[in-house]
Amino acid sequence: MNPSRTPDLLRELIGFDTTSANSNLQLMAFVSDYLQEHGVKSQLVYNEEQSKANLYATIGPAGKAGVMLSGHTDTVPVTGQTWTKPPYTLSEEDGRYYGRGTSDMKGFIASVLAAVPAMCKQALHTPVHLAFSYDEEIGCLGVRRLIDTLRELPLKPAVCIIGEPTSMQVVTAHKGKLAARVTVTGKECHSGMAPLGVNAVNYAARLIVWLENLAQKKRKHGPFEDGYDIPYSTVHTGTVQGGTALNIVPKHCSFVFEIRNIAADDPHQLLSEFRDYATCLQAEMRAHSPECAIDIEITTEYPGLSTAEDEAAVAFVRSLTEETIAGNINFGTEGGLFSQALGIPTVVCGPGSMDQGHKPDEFISAAQLAQCDAFMRRLIRRLSEK
Numbered sequence: 237m238n239p240s241r242t243p244d245l246l247r248e249l250i251g252f253d254t255t256s257a258n259s260n261l262q263l264m265a266f267v268s269d270y271l272q273e274h275g276v277k278s279q280l281v282y283n284e285e286q287s288k289a290n291l292y293a294t295i296g297p298a299g300k301a302g303v304m305l306s307g308h309t310d311t312v313p314v315t316g317q318t319w320t321k322p323p324y325t326l327s328e329e330d331g332r333y334y335g336r337g338t339s340d341m342k343g344f345i346a347s348v349l350a351a352v353p354a355m356c357k358q359a360l361h362t363p364v365h366l367a368f369s370y371d372e373e374i375g376c377l378g379v380r381r382l383i384d385t386l387r388e389l390p391l392k393p394a395v396c397i398i399g400e401p402t403s404m405q406v407v408t409a410h411k412g413k414l415a416a417r418v419t420v421t422g423k424e425c426h427s428g429m430a431p432l433g434v435n436a437v438n439y440a441a442r443l444i445v446w447l448e449n450l451a452q453k454k455r456k457h458g459p460f461e462d463g464y465d466i467p468y469s470t471v472h473t474g475t476v477q478g479g480t481a482l483n484i485v486p487k488h489c490s491f492v493f494e495i496r497n498i499a500a501d502d503p504h505q506l507l508s509e510f511r512d513y514a515t516c517l518q519a520e521m522r523a524h525s526p527e528c529a530i531d532i533e534i535t536t537e538y539p540g541l542s543t544a545e546d547e548a549a550v551a552f553v554r555s556l557t558e559e560t561i562a563g564n565i566n567f568g569t570e571g572g573l574f575s576q577a578l579g580i581p582t583v584v585c586g587p588g589s590m591d592q593g594h595k596p597d598e599f600i601s602a603a604q605l606a607q608c609d610a611f612m613r614r615l616i617r618r619l620s621e622k
Contacts, residue, residue: 242605243333245270245498246346249309250335256310256374259287263309265292270349274356278366281382288370290382295355296363296619301394303615304365304580306570307345308372308379311337317596331602332398336602339588344399347587347605351612358620366395372570375415379570383577392578395549398571399586401600403594404607406554407584408547409463411470412540413568414503416492417533418443418514420478423525424487433485434524437478439517440489443530444473446457447493447514450506459500463564469497469506492535496568499542507532539572541582549581556614557585565590585611 252263268278275328278293296302314323314336321327323336333343345368355364367386370378386392420443422436451471460467471493478489495503514530521528543550567590571582587608588600 241350242346242609243326243328243602245349246333246335246338246343246605249342249346250326250337251282251324253324254310254337254370256371257313260309260370261289262288264289264291264368267349271352271366274352276352279385281385282371283378283381287557288378290370291309291366291368292382292385293366295352295366296360298363299391300362301391302365302620304367304393304396304574305348305399306367306369306396306574307341307348307399307586308369309342309345310370310373310378310569311340311342312594313372314332314596317605321597323598332599333602333605334597334599336598337537338592338598339401340590340593340598341400341586341588343401343588343600343605344586344608347608347612348399350609351616354613354616358616360616360619361621362619363520364615364619367396370572376538376568376570376573377536380611383573386578394579395552396571396580396582397553398569398574398584399608400567400569400584401566401586401588401590402563402584402589403589403604404557404585404611406542406550406557407525407565408543408545408550409499410541410565410568410571410584411464411496411498412503412538412572413494413496414510415492415535416507417490417492417535419490419529419531419533420488421527421529421531422485422487422489422521423528425485427485428482430454430485434521434528435485436489437486439521439530440476440478440491442517443510444491444493446510447471447473450510454501459498461500464498464615465564465566468497469495469501469503471495471506482596496566497540499540503537507534514521537566538570539576541569541575541584541589542572543575543581543583547581550583552618553583553585556611556618
C-alpha cells in the first residue's frame with residue numbers, strides 16, 4: 237500500500253458534500269468505480285427513495301467469515317459555523333488536513349480505500365469486507381437496511397471494526413441513545429386573561445425541569461460505569477420552540493431531548509417514568525380544557541456497545557494497533573447495531589479525534605492518517621500470512 241494515496245483519496249471524499257440532508261450517491265459512485273478499477277465488485281443497498289445508499293464489498297476468498305471495516309459517509313452540516321478553511325476542499329497546513337468529515341470519518345474510509353490495491357495484490361486467506369453507510373449522523377438510520385441485507389448472508393463477518401475517530405485506540409464500549417420529541421398543546425387566549433388559558437410553554441418548562449432533575453440525579457447517584465469520561469447516563473434537552481407573541485398565551489410548544497445511557501440503565505424505563513409525569517401534567521391541563529395534550533414521540537434510538545474484553549476479536553484488533561491503553565468515547569456508533577442485530581463482535585478504532593469532529597475547521601493530523609495506514613498494512617499482513 238502506498239500511504240501517499242490516502243490524502244489524495246481523502247481530498248476526493250471531502251469534495252462531496254454528504255451532509256445527512258443530501259444524497260451520498262455521487263460519493264458512492266466514486267467508491268464503486270474505484271473498487272471496480274481494482275477488480276472488486278460492490279453492492280449498493282438503497283433507501284426507500286433511492287436517493288442514498290449503503291455499500292458492501294468483499295475482497296478475498298468467499299466462504300470465510302473475515303474482517304469487516306465499517307464507516308459512515310454522511311457528515312454533519314457546516315451551517316451556522318464559522319470556518320476559516322473551505323469545508324469541502326481539503327487543505328493542508330502544519331501537518332493537518334482540514335475539511336468537513338476529515339476526522340468524522342472520511343479519513344478512515346480514505347485509508348481503507350488506499351489499502352484496497354494491496355488487499356487485491358496479496359493472497360488473502362481471510363476476506364476483508366467493506367461496509368459504508370448513510371445517515372449515521374441522524375440516528376444510525378441507513379445502516380439498518382444494510383444489516384437487513386447482511387442478515388440473509390449464509391456467513392457473517394467474524395469481527396467488525398468501526399473506524400470512528402478514537403486516535404487509533406481500541407474501544408469496546410459506548411453508551412446507547414434514545415431521543416424523543418415532546419409536543420405540548422395548550423389553550424391560547426389574550427395574555428391579559430392568562431388564567432383562562434393553558435400555557436403550553438409553561439408546561440413544557442416543567443417537563444424540561446423534570447428531565448434536568450433526572451440528569452442531576454444520574455450525575456450524583458448513578459449508576460456508574462468505569463471506562464467513560466462521564467461514567468453515568470446523561471439527559472439533555474437540545475432545542476425548544478413555542479409561542480407566537482408576548483401578549484398571547486401560547487397554544488403550542490415542542491422540544492427534543494435525549495438520553496445517553498450506560499448499560500446499567502434502561503432508557504425505556506426512564507422514558508416510562510417521564511411519560512408518567514407527563515400524564516399527570518396532561519390531566520391537570522385537561523381539567524382546564526379537554527383539547528390540551530402532551531405527545532411524546534421517539535425520534536431515534538440505537539443500542540450501546542458492550543464487547544467483552546476477553547473476546548478474541550478484541551485481542552486481534554489490539555494486536556494491529558500496537559496500542560495497549562484502553563480507549564473510551566462519549567459518542568455513539570453503529571457498532572451496537574452490528575453487535576446486537578447480527579451478533580458480530582465489534583470494536584471502534586479509527587484515526588482522528590472527536591474533539592475535532594462536528595466543529596468549524598475540522599481536521600485530522602497527517603500522523604493519525606499514517607497510523608491508520610500502518611494499521612491497514614498490519615491487517616493485510618495478518619490476513620495473508622501462511
